[in-house]
Amino acid sequence: MTSLSMINAAAKRLDGHARVTPLLSSPFLDDLAQRRILVKPECLQHTGSFKFRGGWSALSALDKATRGKGVIAYSSGNHAQGIAHAATLHGVPSVIVMPADAPQLKIENTRALGAEVILYDRASEDRDAIGLAIAEERDLTLIKPFDEPQVIAGQGTVGLEIAQQSKELGITTGEVLVNCGGGGLTSGIALALETEAPEMQVRPCEPTGFDDVTRSLASGDIECNSQTSGSICDAILTPSPGQITFPIMKRLCGSGIVVSEDEALHAMALAYSRLKIVLEPGGAISLAAALFHGKDLSSDTAIVVATGGNVDPSIFAQALQRFT
Amino acid sequence: MTSLSMINAAAKRLDGHARVTPLLSSPFLDDLAQRRILVKPECLQHTGSFKFRGGWSALSALDKATRGKGVIAYSSGNHAQGIAHAATLHGVPSVIVMPADAPQLKIENTRALGAEVILYDRASEDRDAIGLAIAEERDLTLIKPFDEPQVIAGQGTVGLEIAQQSKELGITTGEVLVNCGGGGLTSGIALALETEAPEMQVRPCEPTGFDDVTRSLASGDIECNSQTSGSICDAILTPSPGQITFPIMKRLCGSGIVVSEDEALHAMALAYSRLKIVLEPGGAISLAAALFHGKDLSSDTAIVVATGGNVDPSIFAQALQRFT
Numbered sequence: 001m002t003s004l005s006m007i008n009a010a011a012k013r014l015d016g017h018a019r020v021t022p023l024l025s026s027p028f029l030d031d032l033a034q035r036r037i038l039v040k041p042e043c044l045q046h047t048g049s050f051k052f053r054g055g056w057s058a059l060s061a062l063d064k065a066t067r068g069k070g071v072i073a074y075s076s077g078n079h080a081q082g083i084a085h086a087a088t089l090h091g092v093p094s095v096i097v098m099p100a101d102a103p104q105l106k107i108e109n110t111r112a113l114g115a116e117v118i119l120y121d122r123a124s125e126d127r128d129a130i131g132l133a134i135a136e137e138r139d140l141t142l143i144k145p146f147d148e149p150q151v152i153a154g155q156g157t158v159g160l161e162i163a164q165q166s167k168e169l170g171i172t173t174g175e176v177l178v179n180c181g182g183g184g185l186t187s188g189i190a191l192a193l194e195t196e197a198p199e200m201q202v203r204p205c206e207p208t209g210f211d212d213v214t215r216s217l218a219s220g221d222i223e224c225n226s227q228t229s230g231s232i233c234d235a236i237l238t239p240s241p242g243q244i245t246f247p248i249m250k251r252l253c254g255s256g257i258v259v260s261e262d263e264a265l266h267a268m269a270l271a272y273s274r275l276k277i278v279l280e281p282g283g284a285i286s287l288a289a290a291l292f293h294g295k296d297l298s299s300d301t302a303i304v305v306a307t308g309g310n311v312d313p314s315i316f317a318q319a320l321q322r323f324t
Numbered sequence: 325m326t327s328l329s330m331i332n333a334a335a336k337r338l339d340g341h342a343r344v345t346p347l348l349s350s351p352f353l354d355d356l357a358q359r360r361i362l363v364k365p366e367c368l369q370h371t372g373s374f375k376f377r378g379g380w381s382a383l384s385a386l387d388k389a390t391r392g393k394g395v396i397a398y399s400s401g402n403h404a405q406g407i408a409h410a411a412t413l414h415g416v417p418s419v420i421v422m423p424a425d426a427p428q429l430k431i432e433n434t435r436a437l438g439a440e441v442i443l444y445d446r447a448s449e450d451r452d453a454i455g456l457a458i459a460e461e462r463d464l465t466l467i468k469p470f471d472e473p474q475v476i477a478g479q480g481t482v483g484l485e486i487a488q489q490s491k492e493l494g495i496t497t498g499e500v501l502v503n504c505g506g507g508g509l510t511s512g513i514a515l516a517l518e519t520e521a522p523e524m525q526v527r528p529c530e531p532t533g534f535d536d537v538t539r540s541l542a543s544g545d546i547e548c549n550s551q552t553s554g555s556i557c558d559a560i561l562t563p564s565p566g567q568i569t570f571p572i573m574k575r576l577c578g579s580g581i582v583v584s585e586d587e588a589l590h591a592m593a594l595a596y597s598r599l600k601i602v603l604e605p606g607g608a609i610s611l612a613a614a615l616f617h618g619k620d621l622s623s624d625t626a627i628v629v630a631t632g633g634n635v636d637p638s639i640f641a642q643a644l645q646r647f648t
Contacts, residue, residue, distance in 0.1 A: 019346060024368060027409075028436065041368075043600040044348060085351070112352065272640075276367040276602040276633035309600035313644040316596075320637040 001244070002149045004195050007156035007188065010057040014157055017089070018053050019045050023165045023303070026274040033291050036301045038169075040162060041277045043309030047113065049235070049283070050155060050185055050307050051082030051145075057154025058143045059086045067092050072140040074131055076102040078235055078308050079145040080110045088114030095140060097131045103312065146184030147242030155185040159192025162303055166197065173199040174301035175254065177286035180204035180213045181236035183245030185307065190252035200303070203296075204249065204256045205286040207233040207264065212240050213249065214256025222246050232261055232315060235282030235308055257296050263288040268316065269323035271306065280311035325568070326473045328519050331480035331512065334381040338481055341413070342377050343369050347489045347627070350598040357615050360625045362493075364486060365601045367633030371437065373559070373607070374482060374509055374631050375406030375469075381478025382467045383410045391416050396464040398455055400426040402559055402632050403469040404434045412438030419464060421455045427636065470508030471566030479509040483516025486627055490521065497523040498625030499578065501610035504528035504537045505560035507569030509631065514576035524627070527620075528573065528580045529610040531557040531588065536564050537573065538580025546570050556585055556639055559606030559632055581620050587612040592640065593647035595630065604635035 024039045042050040059067060070093035073083040080096045087094035096110050100119040111117050120130050135142055144151065162176060176193065180186045183204070190202040204213045210231055215223040224240040231237055241249060264281040267288035271279045279287070283306050290302040348363045366374040383391060394417035397407040404420045411418035420434050424443040435441050444454050459466055468475065486500060500517065504510045507528070514526040528537045534555055539547040548564040555561055565573060588605045591612035595603045603611070607630050614626040 019348075022343060022346065022368070024343075028433075031436075041600075044346070044365075048600050109352075112355075269637075272602055272637070276365075276372050278596055278600040278602065313593075313596070313648040317641045317644055320641055324637040 002152040002156065002188065002191060004191060006149065006153040007160060007192050010150065010153040011157045011160055013060040014053060014056055014154065017056055018157070020161055021045060023169070024275050024277070028274045029270065029291065033294055033302065035294065035297070035299070037290050037304060038166065038301065039275060039287065039304045039306050040158065041275070041306050042158065043277055043279055043283060043306055047078070047081040047085045048308055048310045049078035049082065050158060051078040052085060053157055054151035054154035054184060055079070055082035055086035055143065058148060058150040059090050059092070061150040062141060066141055069139045069141070070094060071143050072097065072131055072135045073143050073145070074127055075145060076106060078310060080106070080115070081113055083143055084110050084113035084115035095134055097127055146182030147244045149244065152184050152188040152245065154188070156188030156192045158185065158305060159189035160196060162189065163193060163196035166303060171301055172197060174299045174303055175297055176200050176202045176303045176305065177205050177257070177289050178202055178305045179236050179282055179285045179307045180206055180256070181238040183213060183241045183249050185305070186253065187245040187248035189305070190248060194252055201254045202252060203254045203289070205289045206236065206256055206258055207231050207282070207285055208258055208260050210237050211256060211258045212238070214258055216241050216246060217250060217253060217256055220250065233264060233282035233285060235280055235310070236285070257289040257293050259285045259288040259293065263292045265319040266323040267291055268319040272320060273324055277306065278309040278311065278316065279306050280308050281315065283308035326476040326480065326512065326515060328515060330473065330477040331484060331516050334474065334477040335481045335484055337384040338377060338380055338478065341380055342481070344485055345369060347493070348599050348601070352598045353594065353615065357618055357626065359618065359621070359623070361614050361628060362490065362625065363599060363611065363628045363630050364482065365599070365630050366482065367601055367603055367607060367630055371402070371405040371409045372632055372634045373402035373406065374479060375402040376409060377481055378475035378478035378508060379403070379406035379410035379467065382472060382474040383414050383416070385474040386465060390465055394418060394462065394464045395467050396421065396455055396459050397467050397469070398451055399469060401430060402634060404430070404439070405437055407467055408434050408437035408439035419458055421451055470506030471568045473568065476508050476512040476569065478512070480512030480516045482509065482629060483513035484520060486513065487517060487520035490627060495625055496521060498623045498627055499621055500524050500526045500627045500629065501529050501581070501613050502526055502629045503560050503606055503609045503631045504530055504580070506562040507537060507565045507573050509629070510577065511569040511572035513629070514572060518576055525578045526576060527578045527613070529613045530560065530580055530582055531555050531606070531609055532582055532584050534561050535580060535582045536562070538582055540565050540570060541574060541577060541580055544574065557588060557606035557609060559604055560609070581613040581617050583609045583612045583617065587616045589643040590647040591615055592643040596644060597648055601630065602633040602635065602640065603630050604632050605639065607632035
């Protein structure tokens, strides 16, 4: 179970390796939202998303002999690149099991970051069976994308930075809006803020139709999405919150905020024009929540974690065309 | 005449007001350039360009009574927004004289940042006469865009940050590539590095057809461009280097690097995909120089100052369409 001391230890291991992302702002966004908006651009993190933090944390927490044998992960997206890059920088092999129909660019990027990519056919093959066979054969360590204590600890370092950077601005109260898939980042940030900024509250943000965490927090039990594909917010589509992450979110988070795909695209366009950063749809949900769902917020300050920027140019161009 | 002590004093005045921008990198860019590339994204600075630094420096250096009467500037672009925002944050009025045919968005943004915008007709009216009349009538202080010691000192704080941040990475030698219009930023950075990182050399970067600084450095005398419009790199189109900036550049800078518009668009697309930042064409020249003109460089490390990100969505979409 992840604790503040594990997050602090992860921060020490990440020091000099992960980027400390700044807090950005724009008077135009403040005017639009009618409150102070601070944006933490994790799109500027290595590999273009916060996932590098959890990957580095998990890899660096392994003992040297175990790590040396290599790691394996299942992912078609940001977790794949975070693990691949962190493993290469550690000088150890990584295997990423990806669906054969994943975007060619993501497969190429993951390979270019140093991973061995194993493709499988979603329709006819069992991903877990393939991965398990390779892991056993080569004695690799599986790094799960969110329900893994050292991954949560790594993502929690975002929360440590938010607490410190907002304190430097004289801000100690506010709502922290986090794009939420399985809840690794959300629960990690919530654990860090519980002690380091106890008057801040984390609000998970999700796209319409994939609001499993919002419904789970409302009912008190783990709820599932009826589908796990069919949204441009591909980075945060998971079937349900994790067994480890959900109890943390239930204890510490405020209610979820659900945002439409069009609102996410609109937020991407505003992040382009007002902050000069590139966000993917699943990375812009939290900004959309701050800008377009102000009635759901209760604080003068919304701190937005903009989680990633790995977006196809055609989708980005669409956001610009429709909303600038 | 700007000195290191003036730059250090400007850094103190900017502390807590201007953003300290990070140094970004990507293994993909290193591979492409076949050397280490570090990018300082001044597009993330307030108002989307480094110009805020010089604006804040000049305003904060005025005595209170003078500043309180207000300031005036001529600009259709980044200097306008930097001065307008810095003046508003100081609580003093600003007047920006802009051509009536400037992009509507830039006029609106400058107004929204708090400036009074005075439009003039480029064909029939004399900008300087209009500005001078208003300045005298209202007792406003003119803040020139580059040939002004306190503006150069403010831009020079970029150099202080480069020296410190690269030292933290263990880097003390390299070439610092800077997009160059009138030379305020280029000369300020060169002055800061002269003492703080003496083994680094500044290389001014310019677009084809507007290579006045490159030719001036080659001839040893101030040379002029035959035109001052007609490039998408609008942010750095100036007739010639300044009377104050040129002697500094002549003493401290290496030779200039000239880059095509297509290379600038290509660099914008790579900044989008690999760094997740938004650059304007004139802000991407230096990155294009590092990526596509490696034969003109002699160091293992190129530090790229990515100066701004205020770009029309249609031009940005064009860069993505052609080069991703």
